[in-house]
Amino acid sequence: xxxxxxxxxxxxxxxxxxTRVRLQMREDAFDPAAGEAARTVIAGLEAVVQKAVEAxxxxxxxxxxxxDARRLLRPLVFRNAALDFDSIVFYTRxxxxxxxxxxxxxxxxxxxxxxxxxxxxxxxxxxxIRNVIADRLPRGHVHGMDLHFDGEKLVFGYxxxxxxxxxxxxxxxxxxxxxxxxxxxxxxxxxxxxxxNIDGSGLxxxxxxxxxxxxxxxxxxxxxxxxxxxxxxxxxxxxxENNDITDTNLYLYRRHTGTVRRLTNHRDIDMTPRxxxxxxxxxxxxxxxx
Numbered sequence: 312x313x314x315x316x317x318x319x320x321x322x323x324x325x326x327x328x329x330t331r332v333r334l335q336m337r338e339d340a341f342d343p344a345a346g347e348a349a350r351t352v353i354a355g356l357e358a359v360v361q362k363a364v365e366a367x368x369x370x371x372x373x374x375x376x377x378x379d380a381r382r383l384l385r386p387l388v389f390r391n392a393a394l395d396f397d398s399i400v401f402y403t404r405x406x407x408x409x410x411x412x413x414x415x416x417x418x419x420x421x422x423x424x425x426x427x428x429x430x431x432x433x434x435x436x437x438x439x440i441r442n443v444i445a446d447r448l449p450r451g452h453v454h455g456m457d458l459h460f461d462g463e464k465l466v467f468g469y470x471x472x473x474x475x476x477x478x479x480x481x482x483x484x485x486x487x488x489x490x491x492x493x494x495x496x497x498x499x500x501x502x503x504x505x506x507x508n509i510d511g512s513g514l515x516x517x518x519x520x521x522x523x524x525x526x527x528x529x530x531x532x533x534x535x536x537x538x539x540x541x542x543x544x545x546x547x548x549x550x551x552e553n554n555d556i557t558d559t560n561l562y563l564y565r566r567h568t569g570t571v572r573r574l575t576n577h578r579d580i581d582m583t584p585r586x587x588x589x590x591x592x593x594x595x596x597x598x599x600x601x
Contacts, residue, residue, distance in 0.1 A: 455527035
């Protein structure tokens with residue numbers, strides 16, 4: 312349950328919030344106009360700390376104090392001088408509709424259609440929300456995204472699902488732990504990698520496969536794109552016909568040739584690549600130990 316049901320941990324977290332604000336005040340972490348706002352927040356947090364102490368072991372009252380502290384702190388957080396931007400980009404989609412297994416969450420039947428890439432302007436007070444893909448692709452879902460170094464374009468995985476629901480029932484759970492991904496792949500093409508400018512222009516497809524899915528793309532310093540893919544076309548040792556799941560490995564889309572190069576050759580799973588500051592890729596690796 313984390314800290315949400317522990318009054319002592321909740322009180323400790325409120326104390327930590329107050330400590331951080333005081334430290335940031337001493338280090339001039341806020342923009343020049345935020346000094347009075349910071350002093351107001353500190354006074355408010357001090358009152359909340361006292362109220363939380365008086366609440367003793369009353370879980371609900373202490374949790375309410377913790378929520379009050381977070382509400383007090385939020386406007387000040389967005390006035391930190393390090394936040395030199397006013398917009399964020401993210402994507403939305405439904406929770407897994409299909410079997411949420413580490414080996415079975417990448418094919419196109421995992422999520423039902425819905426969601427988009429969104430840009431929200433205004434961190435403290437939202438002044439605008441815009442869909443990036445909108446109606447530029449058939450209905451489907453986003454499967455991983457990365458913002459380019461110049462902040463002007465995005466790369467993302469997208470599963471096109473114009474004929475949802477598929478012929479084979481896709482909801483989970485199924486009898487006998489089945490997921491029938493093999494049959495779903497016959498109804499749905501693989502997830503592909505796309506690129507688009509943040510204003511919605513310049514949409515183009517980088518990769519695609521009629522069966523295997525390419526997901527979780529990330530830009531590399533060379534402007535190539537690394538991604539997770541089922542193109543290895545093999546499965547873990549526990550696989551079976553009715554529980555058709557796949558191993559993902561890492562691949563690279565080479566922009567200057569438009570070709571795909573395999574980066575890892577692992578009998579189990581390599582997935583979710585992320586670029587480090589030194590240009591190397593970090594990724595999740597699962598090794599079958601049973």
